[in-house]
Amino acid sequence: MKSKATSPFWVxxxxxxxxxxxxxxxxxxDICHPGKELSFIDAIFTATSAVCVTGLAVLDTGTFFSRTGQSIILALIQLGGLGIMTYASLVIYLLGKKVSASDRIAVSQTLIHDPSFNIGKFVVGVVTAVxxxxxxGALLLxxxxxxxxxxFSAVFHSISAFCNAGFSLYSDSLTTWKNNLGVNAVFMTLIVMGGLGFYVMSEVWQKFINLFRKRKTKMSAHFISWHTRTVLETSLFLIIAGGLAVFFAESFKIHIVKGAEINKISALFQSVSCRTAGFNTVNISGLTNISLLVMIGLMLIGGSPGSCxxxxxxxxxxxxxxxxxxKIKGHSQVRVGWYALTKESVNRALTLLTLASVILGSAIILLSITEGSHLPHIEARGHFIEITFEAVSAFATVGLSTGVTPDLSGPGKSIIIMLMFVGRLGPVWLLTAINSWQKEPRYRLPEDDLPLG
Incomplete structure (x- = not known):
């Protein structure tokens, strides 16, 4: 049992x-909030939101917490952004100790899903670059x-943006800078870089250095790897398509809610931010249901593997x-770009989608019970999409909210905490960790087809 409990997937x-x-x-x-009471559930909620780089807040970070409290939240964001295992391995490496095989597997799965890389040099390079x-980013802001x-505000927001945390020292997030192109550009750049993945950033940077120094590299059929190209193309498509969808969804609004008027800059910003970061330059509760549905889809997709x-x-x-x-074309292989995916990769993706659907569906039902089961439908109109938005935001560790977070009940906060925790680790990782305790049966059952569809 000891070996199972210390499995690298559980670390x-x-x-x-x-x-x-x-x-x-x-x-x-008390030093974190002098003269103010903080319940245990709210303290754990805030810590979970910071470590899981979500950004959902039951209390205003800028006014409730002291500079000490804000510094602790910032430290938790930085630790959670790169992953606790990253820093643990860095300390071990700098102390000159050998990194264990279990640490190598755990960190490599978290960062680039490649257990063969040099963990010490890579982690040092990642932390230095970050x-x-x-x-x-802080200097530019x-x-x-x-x-x-x-x-302090510049450092706080720069780290929060790169780690895709979404925590802000201002109660209205970044709405003050809604029309400031420079500030928007810095935040969007930090968010995108933090969401691309450390392996992708490392490869792009190395290619840039090679071009700058005119260094000859090993001949290859493609300038960048398949993984990097897939991530970059998909990310660019989602940013542009999401921005256009939100902009046009808001263009047909009959009346404007205070703080919810959207322009091209803010539409693009929300497209970038709602995929993972959680900052907002417009009032989310004032957006149309179409925009909220678009943002729910973008939040579910999120960033790229091995990123914050x-x-x-x-x-x-x-x-x-x-x-x-x-399936539409009747092909036996699933093609993505230059290659066809292995059946294992396809099954993993479908398993992830299934698990996410079950987890989110269960959480939405439970939140509907804890937060509004006593209300008749006529009084709870709009409540369902708010709960759904909150649940997806927590699971995808985004942090955007229509404003229901501070009003959640104790059981509701507990559900959101679990969603943030599972979402940060990843449902497939959690399933793998649980499976590591199981034993494969030594027998096979007879197989047969079952009519479907």
């Missing part, structure tokens, strides 16, 4: 859980608006589209 689960509990206990300290990008983004982002991931979405096209 990240233990690490995230321990960090959340420690963060919750630290946030409970800190450099976050530092540059401070120069663009020294008052709104004073030094949550969601089902862009590669899963691309696999799903390829699967549908192959």
């Amino acid at each position: 990240p689960i233990y690490a995230f859980f321990a960090t959340i509990m420690l963060g919750g206990l630290l946030l409970k300290l 800190l450099s990008i976050e530092g540059l 401070n120069r663009l608006d020294p008052v709104g983004f004073y030094w 982002a949550g969601g089902l991931k862009t590669t899963t979405f691309r696999t799903w589209i390829g699967f549908i096209i192959s």
Whole structure:
């Protein structure tokens, strides 16, 4: 049993859980909110949201918490953004100790899904690059608006953006800078870079360096790898298509709710942000149901594998589209770009979609019970889409809300906490961890076909 409990697939689960509990206990300290009461459930909710880089908040981060409390939240965001295992392996590597095989598997699965890479050099490179990008982002934000983004605010928002956390020190998030092209560009760049995946960023950076230095590289049929091209093409498509969909959905609105008027910049920003980051430059509760449905779809897809982002991931979405096209055309193989996917990859994607549907469906039903089962339908109109939006936002670790988060009941907060935790780890990872405790039967049952459809 001991070997099963220490399976490498369980290491990240233990690490995230321990960090959340420690963060919750630290946030409970009076120094984090002098003279204000913070319940245990709200402390754990805030810590979970930070470690799982979600951004959902039951309390206003900028006014309720002191600078100490905000610093603890920022530390939790940074730890959660890159993954606890990343930092643990970095410390081990810098201390000159050998990284265990279990740590290698756990971190490689979290970062680039390749257990053969040099974990020490890669992790050092990732952390160095991330800190450099976050530092540059903070500097740019401070120069663009020294008052709104004073030094701590600039650092806080830069880290929150790159880690796709969505936490802001302002109660209205980034609506003040709705029409500021420079600030919007910095945030969108940080969010996109944090959501592409560390392997993709590393490859793109290496290609750029090689071109700049005019260094000859190994001959290949393609300039970039299949994985990187798939991620970049899918991400670009989702950003543009999402922005256009939100913009046109809001263009036909009869009346404008205060703070919800949308332009091309804010439509593009929400398309980028709602896939994983959780910042908003418009009032989400004032958007049309069409926009909310579009955003729910984008949130579910999320970012890319091995990144700070949550969601089902862009590669899963691309696999799903390829699967549908192959069935329509009657092809036996599922093609994505240059190659056809293995049956194992297709089954993994379909399993992920099935698990996500079951988890979200169950959570939405439970939230409907805890948050509005006493209300007749005529009084609960619009409540269902708000609950659905909240559940998807938590599961995809996005952090956008129509405003129901602070009003959640205790059981409702517990459901959202579980969604954030499962969403950050990934349902397939959790299933794999559970399966690692199981034994494959040593027998086979007779097989037969069952009429379907």
